[in-house]
Amino acid sequence: xxxxxxxxxxxxxxxxxxxxxxxxxxxxxxxxxxxxxxxxxxxxxxxxxxxxxxxxxxxxxxxxxxxxxxxxxxxxxxxxxxxxxxxxxxxxxxxxxxxxxxxxxxxxxxxxxxxxxxxxxxxxxxxxxxxxxxxxxxxxxxx
Amino acid sequence: xxxxxxxxxxxxxxxxxxxxxxxxxxxxxxxxxxxxxxxxxxxxxxxxxxxxxxxxxxxxxxxxxxxxxxxxxxxxxxxxxxxxxxxxxxxxxxxxxxxxxxxxxxxxxxxxxxxxxxxxxxxxxxxxxxxxxxxxxxxxxxx
Numbered sequence: 001x002x003x004x005x006x007x008x009x010x011x012x013x014x015x016x017x018x019x020x021x022x023x024x025x026x027x028x029x030x031x032x033x034x035x036x037x038x039x040x041x042x043x044x045x046x047x048x049x050x051x052x053x054x055x056x057x058x059x060x061x062x063x064x065x066x067x068x069x070x071x072x073x074x075x076x077x078x079x080x081x082x083x084x085x086x087x088x089x090x091x092x093x094x095x096x097x098x099x100x101x102x103x104x105x106x107x108x109x110x111x112x113x114x115x116x117x118x119x120x121x122x123x124x125x126x127x128x129x130x131x132x133x134x135x136x137x138x139x140x141x142x143x
Numbered sequence: 144x145x146x147x148x149x150x151x152x153x154x155x156x157x158x159x160x161x162x163x164x165x166x167x168x169x170x171x172x173x174x175x176x177x178x179x180x181x182x183x184x185x186x187x188x189x190x191x192x193x194x195x196x197x198x199x200x201x202x203x204x205x206x207x208x209x210x211x212x213x214x215x216x217x218x219x220x221x222x223x224x225x226x227x228x229x230x231x232x233x234x235x236x237x238x239x240x241x242x243x244x245x246x247x248x249x250x251x252x253x254x255x256x257x258x259x260x261x262x263x264x265x266x267x268x269x270x271x272x273x274x275x276x277x278x279x280x281x282x283x284x285x286x
Contacts, residue, residue, distance in 0.1 A: 046221050048209040059202045066191040077231055078189050081224035085240055085248035088220055097228055105228035107252035 002043040007089035012039055016132050017139055021054065022061060024135060026128070027093075031116065032108055033124040034073055034096035034131075038062055045088040062092055064139055069096050072131040073124060079108065096124070145186040150232040155182055159275050160282055164197065165204060167278060169271070170236075174259065175251055176267040177216055177239035177274075181205055188231040205235055207282055212239050215274040216267060222251065239267070 001008045011018075013025030016036070027035040038061060044050065050058065066078050075096035082092045097104055100120060102112045144151045154161075156168035159179070170178040181204060187193065193201065209221050218239035225235045240247055243263060245255045 046209065046213065047223060048206045048213065048221075050206075052203070055202055055206055056199060059198055060195065063191045063193075063198055066189065070189065070191065077226075077228050078191075079224070079226045079228070080190060081222070081226070081250075083220075083222045083224070083250055085220050085222070085250070107224075107226055107228070107250065109250035109253045111254065 002089070005043055005087070005089050007039055007087055007091060008043050012091070013037060017136050019061075019140060022058060024061075024065060024139065026132070030108070031102060032095055032097075033121050033128065034069060034075070035108075036065065036069070036094040038065060038092040038094060040090040044090050045084065047082055047090060049090070058092075061139060062094065065094055065135060068131060068134050068138060069094065072127055072134065076104065098124070145232070148186055148230070148232050150182055150230055150234060151186050155234070156180060160279050162204075162283060165201060167204075167208060167282065169275070173251070174245060175238055175240075176264050176271065177212060177218070178251075179208065179212075179237040181208060181235040181237060183233040187233050188227065190225055190233060192233070201235075204282060205237065208237055208278060211274060211277050211281060212237065215270055215277065219247065241267070 011023060011025055013027045016024045016026055021041055023039050023041060025037050025039060027037055073096050076099045077097045079095040079097050080092060095108055098120060100117055102114060102116045103110060106113055154166060154168055156170045159167040159169055164184055166182050166184060168180050168182060170180055216239050219242045220240045222238040222240050223235060238251055241263060243260055245257060245259045246253060249256055
């Protein structure tokens with residue numbers, strides 16, 4: 001627990017699933033409807049601060065979340081990233097990207113290349129409840 | 144091997160180390176001197192296309208590369224990402240970030256926030272040969 005760390009003080013988004021070592025949150029208002037974050041509960045800064053067993057647990061959770069997102073949303077591409085320059089508490093961004101989304105094929109952190117497509121956004125949003133049910137069912141026991 | 148895939152046709156940058164399943168390259172001209180990419184040799188698009196053993200091998204290589212970069216360069220933060228919207232052949236960006244670099248604390252894909260600091264860039268570049276020697280020694284046998 002680190003003083004003034006926002007990911008120690010709060011979940012960091014809408015909680016989908018919490019396990020003893022990590023939690024999965026939905027990042028609201030990011031402009032990408034299928035934007036999730038896998039947050040390591042303990043305050044560590046870097047992936048290489050984890051031991052091998054912890055890394056394996058986090059990696060398998062990331063891969064299973066990615067697989068479920070692919071099954072439910074069929075994105076053009078998955079984007080996965082651990083940056084943390086502003087909040088150096090280990091968290092992985094998991095973002096489903098679609099041809100025609102506001103930034104595609106640029107990274108979500110680059111300048112937008114087109115206006116968002118409201119129908120596409122709504123189509124993705126409509127499938128999130130089923131996706132998140134599957135995440136809760138399949139990921140809680142995954143190790 | 145996929146037709147017209149640049150990461151099937153070539154290494155994709157200056158080769159640091161090649162193993163049977165992955166290679167580590169230095170990304171030239173990215174504006175960030177310590178910008179490496181861990182490229183899976185076979186043509187797969189997503190991390191979740193690998194099996195568990197392959198993911199573990201890739202994860203441990205990523206973590207060891209990150210640890211060596213931290214030991215040699217002492218960056219402010221490591222940035223790790225698998226995007227691949229333009230080249231959907233699995234590769235992980237590994238970027239050492241420094242307070243005061245051209246984009247910090249923004250992601251490298253965002254708009255620059257300041258001019259690059261030539262002395263800082265040169266200081267990092269000067270330490271790359273020793274880093275890459277350590278990568279070749281330590282990572283070739285790591286599994």
